[in-house]
Amino acid sequence: MxxxxxxxxxxxxxxxxxxxxxxxxxxxxxxxxxxxVLFVGAMSFGCIYTHDAILQSPLFDVKTIMIxxxxxxxxxxxxxxTGLDQPGNxxxxxxxxxxxxxxxxxxxxxxxxxxxxxSTISIKIEEQEPLAIVTIENLADIVINAQGAPFKEYEPxxxxxxxxxxxxxxxxxxxxxxxxxxGDIFNAVMEIxxxxxxxxIESILGDENTGILINILNTYSDRGFxxxxxxxxxxxxxxxxxxxxxxxxxxxxARARQxxxxxxxxxxxxxxxxxxxxxxxxxxxxxxxAARNAMEKGV
Numbered sequence: 001m002x003x004x005x006x007x008x009x010x011x012x013x014x015x016x017x018x019x020x021x022x023x024x025x026x027x028x029x030x031x032x033x034x035x036x037v038l039f040v041g042a043m044s045f046g047c048i049y050t051h052d053a054i055l056q057s058p059l060f061d062v063k064t065i066m067i068x069x070x071x072x073x074x075x076x077x078x079x080x081x082t083g084l085d086q087p088g089n090x091x092x093x094x095x096x097x098x099x100x101x102x103x104x105x106x107x108x109x110x111x112x113x114x115x116x117x118x119s120t121i122s123i124k125i126e127e128q129e130p131l132a133i134v135t136i137e138n139l140a141d142i143v144i145n146a147q148g149a150p151f152k153e154y155e156p157x158x159x160x161x162x163x164x165x166x167x168x169x170x171x172x173x174x175x176x177x178x179x180x181x182x183g184d185i186f187n188a189v190m191e192i193x194x195x196x197x198x199x200x201i202e203s204i205l206g207d208e209n210t211g212i213l214i215n216i217l218n219t220y221s222d223r224g225f226x227x228x229x230x231x232x233x234x235x236x237x238x239x240x241x242x243x244x245x246x247x248x249x250x251x252x253x254a255r256a257r258q259x260x261x262x263x264x265x266x267x268x269x270x271x272x273x274x275x276x277x278x279x280x281x282x283x284x285x286x287x288x289x290a291a292r293n294a295m296e297k298g299v
Contacts, residue, residue, distance in 0.1 A: 062090050062121055069125035072107045078123060081105060090115055106152035130161055131193060135168045148190050150179055169206030188212050191249055198253040202239050211245040245278040252277040259285055
């Protein structure tokens with residue numbers, strides 16, 4: 001009988017070699033991971049150390065604060081509201097938060113805060129532009145800006161706004177959590193306030209049935225409407241009521257100026273006490289003599 005030849009178990013040998021192969025590279029992977037952990041830890045420690053060093057270094061303390069655009073708002077108010085009245089590190093400040101804090105001031109419309117160089121803060125302020133004072137029944141008077149938006153309660157003792165027109169007849173409404181004025185009367189008032197060159201308006205009364213009535217300041221009654229809006233202290237100051245209705249305000253105010261000049265030239269002894277321009281087709285002019293006679297007759 002032939003003897004069976006023994007052969008080497010190749011699979012067993014190959015399995016042993018494979019185990020050594022995996023062990024070798026598995027060890028390298030562990031050392032690589034360990035090195036990565038140590039490297040990340042060292043970098044984190046370095047960043048923390050650098051961060052603390054920057055925040056504690058006097059080199060980065062705020063030394064210069066530049067503020068542009070101030071008029072009604074004072075520099076001290078800006079510094080106190082932003083915390084810049086106290087020593088601080090320039091990199092601890094968050095410009096976005098400072099801008100939001102400044103925007104809570106009633107007279108500040110927008111604010112921009114920027115870091116410049118290593119120790120300088122630049123602040124640009126855009127203040128509200130007051131347009132008129134609105135009176136509302138059972139509420140405090142409100143100041144509106146050039147866009148017609150209410151932005152603060154009127155405080156006569158603090159706000160120097162005596163030359164602004166006083167408006168009544170508009171209702172305050174709430175829309176999307178914001179108080180605002182809207183409607184036909186509001187639109188008419190805004191249109192009138194944008195017209196230039198006819199004089200200073202002392203007050204505006206809006207009525208849904210009769211339209212707009214304005215009182216124009218007549219500082220010098222013998223020279224027509226007041227041209228200088230800041231000249232309101234004359235002893236000869238009078239007001240001229242002018243009914244304007246609901247539309248055509250610019251043409252109607254131009255007609256009022258024509259009537260004023262005509263009366264001054266042709267009837268200098270008569271003074272106008274009221275003009276009704278509800279319709280340009282039928283204009284009514286009342287003089288002081290006629291108004292006095294009507295009062296005496298009880299009309």
